[in-house]
């Protein structure tokens with residue numbers, strides 16, 4: 427099947443996909459319908475009326491979606507963004523000035539580094555403890571250290587609740603407390619939480635909550651959310667003050683960091699179409715964590731395997747080390763590391779990094795109970811075939 431010369435993607439139709447970044451961005455059927463219905467360029471603008479801003483449109487119910495999103499995260503204001511990274515960028519550009527320091531975790535995602543660099547500020551990393559976790563104390567210490575060395579406190583702390591590498595849980599509430607003790611705002615990076623587990627921004631005590639639509643909200647790329655408090659809304663969602671010097675033109679309530687309007691068509695409507703599912707599925711989070719532990723325990727039953735993430739798992743994304751098992755087979759196998767992906771694919775499982783047999787990540791989010799035991803059995807079956815059990 428092709429669309430002109432573009433092959434049709436059939437990964438989700440034909441396989442069980444355990445890809446680390448794809449599992450929770452898989453679309454709902456409703457999102458697929460919305461993509462088709464609103465695929466035309468400025469489709470959301472049919473009924474855009476004064477004061478002409480995306481988040482004010484009531485038909486389709488985009489305004490209502492924005493207030494629902496803010497409620498969903500227990501924050502005061504929400505905007506949709508083209509990915510979590512554009513939300514980091516908006517916050518960094520409005521809070522950090524040239525030469526300022528922004529604190530991130532030693533496991534921060536590269537997009538956090540880039541957002542800080544884009545604002546002409548610089549990152550400093552909060553070190554991990556021996557369990558590869560960021561604590562509130564470590565944040566407090568780093569704020570003190572930076573303040574001493576730079577002569578001013580950091581402009582912002584950005585912290586991932588679950589990091590992209592191990593998906594270990596970091597102490598957001600502790601970090602928020604520490605940051606606020608020094609009067610530094612804190613951004614909660616929920617790329618791996620918003621849309622799959624309950625997130626309560628006020629309870630955590632954070633100033634910003636950022637989520638990724640395509641990572642964890644069953645939405646197309648790019649999509650994401652930025653939520654904030656009334657305290658910071660005026661600053662980060664400030665409206666344009668520019669006046670054209672020749673024409674005297676002004677652009678009313680367009681928001682500067684959002685460049686007016688953000689997700690203008692199918693991406694937003696698909697996000698909205700998936701939202702009822704998202705609201706429901708966050709309540710099943712513990713079930714998905716239990717399934718994750720079943721698969722990881724099966725991997726650990728294979729001699730020589732290690733779990734590099736916290737164990738028992740508190741997330742569906744996990745980094746494992748199979749240097750002592752599958753990698754030993756890879757050294758002599760004619761397909762090298764690809765033998766492992768071949769064996770998985772033959773059994774209908776894809777998404778592990780092809781050729782990787784040392785350390786690699788998998789994400790079991792969304793698996794049914796049947797698929798969970800099937801995937802667990804597949805790892806053991808491959809191990810059995812190569813005498814690794």
Ligand SMILES: *Cc1c(COP(=O)(O)O)cnc(C)c1O
Nearest residue numbers: 509510511535537586590617638
């Ligand atoms: C995936 C990821 C991001 C980037 O999210 P986008 O929505 O693609 O911009 C940022 N931070 C973490 C921790 C991530 O895992």
